[in-house]
Amino acid sequence: MKKAGNCDLNTCFLCQYSIPEWIAAVSDHRQHLSFKKNETIFQEGSPVKGIFFLYHGKVKVHKQWGPDKELIVRFAQRGDILGHRGLGSGERLYTVSATAVEDTTVCYTELAFFEASLKVNPSLSLKLMQFYADELQEAERKMRNLVHMDVKSRLADALLELSRLHKALHFTISRQDLASFSGTTYETVYRNLQEFIAEKLIAVEGRAITILSEKKLRKYIA
Amino acid sequence: MKKAGNCDLNTCFLCQYSIPEWIAAVSDHRQHLSFKKNETIFQEGSPVKGIFFLYHGKVKVHKQWGPDKELIVRFAQRGDILGHRGLGSGERLYTVSATAVEDTTVCYTELAFFEASLKVNPSLSLKLMQFYADELQEAERKMRNLVHMDVKSRLADALLELSRLHKALHFTISRQDLASFSGTTYETVYRNLQEFIAEKLIAVEGRAITILSEKKLRKYIA
């Protein structure tokens, strides 16, 4: 982790939904940090000191279970807020970890400044509230999927979500991350990907996955 | 569902966190409804017209999967807000159903009034935001549990949560609801409850469950 070049004050969740008059304050209070691939941005269980906004790169948000099991709850993209899960009514501890999956640049603001931003910018508060509602909906939809859908369907769902996130039918992800994102194991992902390939729903080359039939993939979910 | 006697303007999430001057407005805009055991308060997929506050009774918040599978995501208690999951950025549809598990009285306010309340009462907004963050944390903790813990541990977790919710070591719940809350089936709940009884961690009489050793039950989770 090290300091990095400036963001454009125009991209992230904070800047997008703050009134123009506030942007100067943001500029004064932000700090730029960059992280190499696989570096930890913040760690589950450690105290929340501030909020992050992703400027460049990709980040996985994940929970650990024991030494070697994880669950990826979200992939964050350019502009996204990171660390807001820590803002509950309990102890201010991160309830997830955030790890760069490629070289990444983020803006960081201390908690106090972010809270001031919420007070000053009603539309920021509103958008954050909506974002929480969206994430809660999605988390509970996935809970239902974990309980009632089989792995192949969950994997189809994960592939479609990744495609949506990347705004492309083509993206790159390791088998293990795909397993942690679908709530299963590496081996099971491997086998089901083979099946999808045989059914010509996807094409795979190393870590690169291309969706060939979004439609047929979607049928696995309903 | 029918109209019911007045709430005390003092108990629910809305009244608790509104400024005193706003309470008169709440009084003008609330509507009282009562639901019998097993009646539906609102249904997954139907449009969000308003927000509910539970005044008396118990409500399960659940998602359906096919005709006969469900997942209970939450039990709501006196004072709790209901329907806020529908306030995301997408279509305003309830993403869960709410069903009375005992005779229940709720206050109802139209969406527009609730949104006005949020604008007028910053501390209501703040509390709602914290509540979302709490629920999101909890949903993701449960996702991790579904993926990585076995049923017996999840059942222990569910029993402890129910105990916490009821603020008592004694509570009442059907086996099927316990299954839907733990992400498993009736039969598996039945068998694991037998084991807990044999281990003297709980006592069961009909639908009534008493926790005998919170401590030992807790060991199943860690």
Add this chain to the structure above:
DNA sequence: GCAAAATTATGATCTAAATCATATTAAAAC
């Protein structure tokens, strides 16, 4: 550029928990 570490590939085995089947009992409805 090479050694070490991580990721991928693939078969064999095992097991937790779902499903099925069928009494029995309890609760609700008429």
Add this chain to the structure above:
DNA sequence: GTTTTAATATGATTTAGATCATAATTTTGC
């Protein structure tokens, strides 16, 4: 208060998917 319906009890069977084991290949660090 009896019929109907729903919830509980419990054994037998099946299966999806985890775990284990071991190569082969790729990536990364020095």
